[in-house]
Amino acid sequence: MSKVIAMAGKGGVGKTTVSALVTRYFTKHQKDPLLAIDADPNSNLGETLGLNIDKTVGDIREDFMKNPQGVPSGMDKIVYLEMLMNQVLIEQKTFDLLVMGRQEGQGCYCMVNNILNRFSDELEKNYSYLLVDNEAGMEHLSRRTSGKVDILLLVTDYALRGLRAVGRINEMLGDLKLEVRQKGLIVNRAPETLSKAFLDEVESIGVPIVCIIPEDKNLLEFDMERRSILEMEEDSPAVVAVHQMMEKVKEMIE
Ligand SMILES: Nc1ncnc2c1ncn2[C@@H]1O[C@H](COP(=O)(O)OP(=O)(O)O)[C@@H](O)[C@H]1O
Ligand SMILES: [Mg+2]
Known part of the structure; x- marks a missing residue:
């Protein structure tokens, strides 16, 4: 069964950036088939x-749903x-990407959802690793038939608010139909030393820190110039941090 790596955290803390950096890690260092899933309707992993x-x-x-008679x-x-789903899958040399887009609106989507869910369950079997960039509620994850997540990476920026959001997500996990095997905290845009107040809060949440990512001005530049994070230099601070984290994460979920 594929290993599932999932991101969670409040908006703007860096989930998509970390997801892109993890994808970069796979394309450069780990050649196993990877399916990246953009499960945040407001997201832009692609x-x-x-x-x-x-x-x-x-x-x-x-x-x-608008035109059920449109079936040839x-x-x-x-x-x-299923044919339409295959058209949505973006296939690259080193990874594939599936963008979930908006969640459903009004009306009964059960039948369509069942078909689409079954298709993505089948699709997932073709990959060694699955990377899920989530929205805060983790709707997509709780819908998968295999509710297994090998590691949930909880992302926060260097702020108590981000950290408390992580704490809430962590508490909510018990209510979801999810088997989260391991958890790790990522502190993004972190200064060189973390304050005692911050570390105390981390301790009270009880999720171990697996990665500390410094502010990386190259990310800002890539964002502004709409350049692919896959092209970032190997020695860029955020790339180095996520690369090191992935070496550790791989061992954790072996
Ligand atoms: N370590 C970092 N250094 C500099 N900019 C960052 C860093 N992490 C994220 N950013 C920037 O912050 C913004 C929000 O990040 P994003 O990954 O989209 O957050 P989320 O997916 O959690 O909403 C983006 O413009 C991104 O380029
Ligand atoms: Mg995002």
Whole structure:
């Protein structure tokens, strides 16, 4: 079964950036098949990886619900939906990307959702690693049939608010149908030394720090110039930090 690495944390703390850096790690250092899943409706993992996204799983669901008669005559609707899903999958040399897009609106989407969920469950089997960039509620993760997450990486910036959001997510985990095997805290945009107040709060949450990422001005530049994080230099501070983290994470989830 594929190893699942998932991100969580409040908006703006760096989940997508870390996801892109983890993808970069895989493309350069770990050649196993990786499926990156952008499960945050407001997210832009594709963009940070330099990819153009024109259709999401949410779009397929929406189009289908608006026009259920659009299924070509003689074609089974399951086959049709699966064909559309295959078009949404972005295939790269070193990884594939699936963008979930918007969650459903009003109305009964159960049938379509079941088909789409079954398709992504089947798809996942083709990869050694799955990387999920989540929205705060982790809706996508709790929907998968195998509710297993090998490591949940909780991301915070260097602020008590981000850290408390992590604490809340951590407490909420028990309510989700999820088997989270390991957890690790990522402190992003961190100064050289973390204050005692911050570390005390970390301790009270009880999730061990697996990575400390400094402010990296190259990230700002890449963001402004819309360049792919995959092209960042090997010695850029954020790249170094996530690279080291992945060496550790791989051992943790072996
Ligand atoms: N370590 C860092 N140094 C500099 N800029 C960063 C760093 N981490 C994230 N950023 C920037 O912060 C912004 C928000 O990050 P993002 O990864 O989109 O957060 P999230 O996915 O959690 O909402 C982005 O513009 C990103 O380039
Ligand atoms: Mg994001």
